[in-house]
Amino acid sequence: MPRFALHANGDAARPCAFRATSPGDGSPVITTKGLTKVYRTRDREVTALDGVDLHVREGEVHGVVGQSGAGKSTLIRAVNLLEVPTSGTVTVDGTDLTALAGNGKRAGAELRKARARIGMVFQHFNLLSARTVQDNVELPLEILGHSGAERSRKALELLDLVGLADKAKAYPAQLSGGQKQRVGIARALAGDPKVLLSDEATSALDPETTRSILQLLRDLNRDLGLTVLLITHEMDVVKAVCDSASLMKNGKITESGALSDLLATPGSEIAAELFPLTGDPLGAPDRTVVDITFLGENTGQPVISHLARTYNIDVSILGAAMDTVGGKQVGRMRIELPGPYEENVVPIGFLREQGLQIEIVGAADAVKDTQLVAGVAQ
């Protein structure tokens, strides 16, 4: 994976002055249970969220992917209650936000306090054009009632953190898209959030700027122990920064998990999108097509030559690729073995014994086999 510059000007990462690194203990910091949102207009109802159970663990970067209209924006906006759910609960860092919202008058202040611990970054930056960069970053601190000196100190520290210390007095119109998003990120960090929500933060940016903003999010995740929940329609974003992901379809989460687990799950749509395998899945008649996923240290093993030698069979490689997913090296290969599935049970068992993830493709028995493996994986 290429190393991306942390800052637009190529500066190295600066140590963070705001919070010591605290590696998460893996407990959920964002949890939604049965989250449902029904939009009612005069002539129709749209169920945008249909009983969503989402778990994002502390310190991870979690991506939510799905087609347009799947409910991604509604979900991320429901996590900080910008969108009030019709039913279900949202808990962030141990606080049930849905309960706070239901508490009548007092709720406003308590909900505002809880929300300050949830930063949000938007696709179109949402900066105030009449305010300077520094004043934009100070805005949440003004709302929280910080003094002028404290606001100024913190805003300048945050601008330094995102590589824009020299742009404090500039106006948004004088910045590039990537710089505007850095201001958006600095503003989102003003309340010392535990969680950062990113709503398509890089969709309006060119590929190079996208990479630098994703790297900044990754660095903030690592240096501040910040948990990041992002929505995107780009699998490259997931590949570059996410530890885990969920797929949304029609308001539901249809699969969710660590990327390495999803890559090892037969039939995972996220895995197929993250890492599409080329090569005809049907192969030749009376031959068995097998997809192999290599993770971590397995990627360097000469498994195929070992297989061919051990069983004295000709192995054809139909397609293969290596990539880095979530910072880990992954290899996928589609091979073809001579003979139908039932004649290849032993060589396939050999591949499994090597700790590889195996999926049999395109044969009647494959369905049985895939279900068997899926059952084991659960």
Ligand SMILES: Nc1ncnc2c1ncn2[C@@H]1O[C@H](COP(=O)(O)OP(=O)(O)OP(=O)(O)O)[C@@H](O)[C@H]1O
């Ligand atoms: N304010 C609203 N009023 C009525 N329907 C809405 C509203 N907001 C969203 N919807 C509908 O809810 C469904 C989910 O929309 P949402 O924007 O959450 O999807 P999405 O996955 O984020 O899509 P995209 O990637 O295009 O932004 C869609 O059918 C959409 O038309």
